[in-house]
Amino acid sequence: MSAWNLQAELTALKEAALYRQPRALDASGGPRVFCSNDYLGLAQHPRVREALALAAQVEGVGSSGAHLVTGHRVLHDRLAVALARWTGRERALTFSTGYMANIGVLQALVGRGDAVFSDQFNHASLIDGARLSRATVVPYRHNDLEDLERHLKTVRARRRLIVTDAVFSMDGDLAPLRELAEVAARHDAWLMVDDAHGIGVLGKDGAGTLSSLALSAAQAPVLVGTLGKALGTFGAFVAGSAELIEYLVQRARSYMFTTAPPPALAAATLASLELVRNEPERRAHLQRLVARFRDGAQALGLPLMPSATPIQPLWVGEAETALVQSRALERAGFLVTAIRPPTVPKGGARLRITLSAAHSAQDVDDLLEALAKLDLP
Numbered sequence: 001m002s003a004w005n006l007q008a009e010l011t012a013l014k015e016a017a018l019y020r021q022p023r024a025l026d027a028s029g030g031p032r033v034f035c036s037n038d039y040l041g042l043a044q045h046p047r048v049r050e051a052l053a054l055a056a057q058v059e060g061v062g063s064s065g066a067h068l069v070t071g072h073r074v075l076h077d078r079l080a081v082a083l084a085r086w087t088g089r090e091r092a093l094t095f096s097t098g099y100m101a102n103i104g105v106l107q108a109l110v111g112r113g114d115a116v117f118s119d120q121f122n123h124a125s126l127i128d129g130a131r132l133s134r135a136t137v138v139p140y141r142h143n144d145l146e147d148l149e150r151h152l153k154t155v156r157a158r159r160r161l162i163v164t165d166a167v168f169s170m171d172g173d174l175a176p177l178r179e180l181a182e183v184a185a186r187h188d189a190w191l192m193v194d195d196a197h198g199i200g201v202l203g204k205d206g207a208g209t210l211s212s213l214a215l216s217a218a219q220a221p222v223l224v225g226t227l228g229k230a231l232g233t234f235g236a237f238v239a240g241s242a243e244l245i246e247y248l249v250q251r252a253r254s255y256m257f258t259t260a261p262p263p264a265l266a267a268a269t270l271a272s273l274e275l276v277r278n279e280p281e282r283r284a285h286l287q288r289l290v291a292r293f294r295d296g297a298q299a300l301g302l303p304l305m306p307s308a309t310p311i312q313p314l315w316v317g318e319a320e321t322a323l324v325q326s327r328a329l330e331r332a333g334f335l336v337t338a339i340r341p342p343t344v345p346k347g348g349a350r351l352r353i354t355l356s357a358a359h360s361a362q363d364v365d366d367l368l369e370a371l372a373k374l375d376l377p
């Protein structure tokens with residue numbers, strides 16, 4: 001058989017219930033969505049939409065160049081300053097996406113002769129970034145400080161970087177960041193934290209998981225946040241010392257060699273950041289929904305996972321089962337994606353339910369009622 005028989009592989013994926021297809025959703029109707037990352041319900045907010053439209057009238061759509069050539073605008077600077085102030089860091093640098101931020105930062109900070117110590121459940125973009133960096137990649141068991149420290153004691157390297165999600169994207173649990181910072185300090189390593197799911201949701205003013213633990217730039221030098229989740233827009237940023245940011249401007253290839261994001265997008269994010277900071281009731285409502293969901297699910301005996309965040313997966317196991325249940329939920333009017341390998345380990349398929357401040361208590365109760373009718377393990 002030819003090595004180019006792609007159809008055979010596609011068929012095999014279908015047979016293993018691992019085939020994926022993008023699903024076109026209609027913003028104005030359709031099933032109630034319980035799997036988006038729009039945790040605060042800001043993606044549709046009138047003020048954010050208006051900021052985008054108004055800025056586009058003035059700035060146009062495309063930035064027309066890379067940041068270091070012709071693409072950089074005052075709006076980009078204003079956003080970076082606001083993000084740095086919000087997260088309590090000296091400076092911030094925006095990237096087109098979180099994926100590109102992680103790839104760019106890792107490849108800028110480490111290379112041959114260095115080592116990246118990476119939680120086994122880290123996001124794909126961290127895994128890919130570590131690989132691309134050409135540093136030695138040392139995976140450690142999920143949230144296992146002893147395993148991490150064992151590796152730190154044995155692996156010799158010039159620079160050592162510990163990398164972790166703050167809120168694990170498929171499980172919703174938190175990394176032990178305070179302890180990780182202590183381990184890093186003991187071993188002259190740096191800690192890089194990807195707070196894609198904590199930014200906007202956790203901490204004072206929604207400034208993220210690091211802020212909720214009062215971890216400084218000395219303790220956690222590299223903070224990555226994304227703008228396409230709780231902030232409801234698009235893009236990402238890295239926050240840290242002025243020195244770090246200056247270094248990234250010189251070295252992060254995914255910052256240097258790509259078109260700067262549309263300036264109007266920065267205006268939209270500035271508007272959504274205002275809402276995130278000034279409307280703490282969104283976070284309070286979201287936390288109440290999380291508690292309501294967990295109480296209800298517990299009462300029903302559903303396979304909850306240990307998560308206190310808006311990511312509330314139900315453990316299913318087999319990919320095929322997760323798919324069948326996701327389809328049953330959709331027939332009942334709820335969109336909950338089945339998360340299957342390779343996003344999660346083999347045999348670890350789940351229904352990744354996420355809650356949003358856009359949901360009502362009634363929405364959560366209705367979802368629980370639909371879940372009660374499923375045949376979950």
Ligand SMILES: *Cc1c(COP(=O)(O)O)cnc(C)c1O
Pocket residue numbers: 096097098099100102123125165169194196197226227228235236
């Ligand atoms: C979503 C996500 C990213 C990627 O961010 P994008 O802006 O969507 O590219 C990176 N890290 C984690 C943990 C994420 O969940």
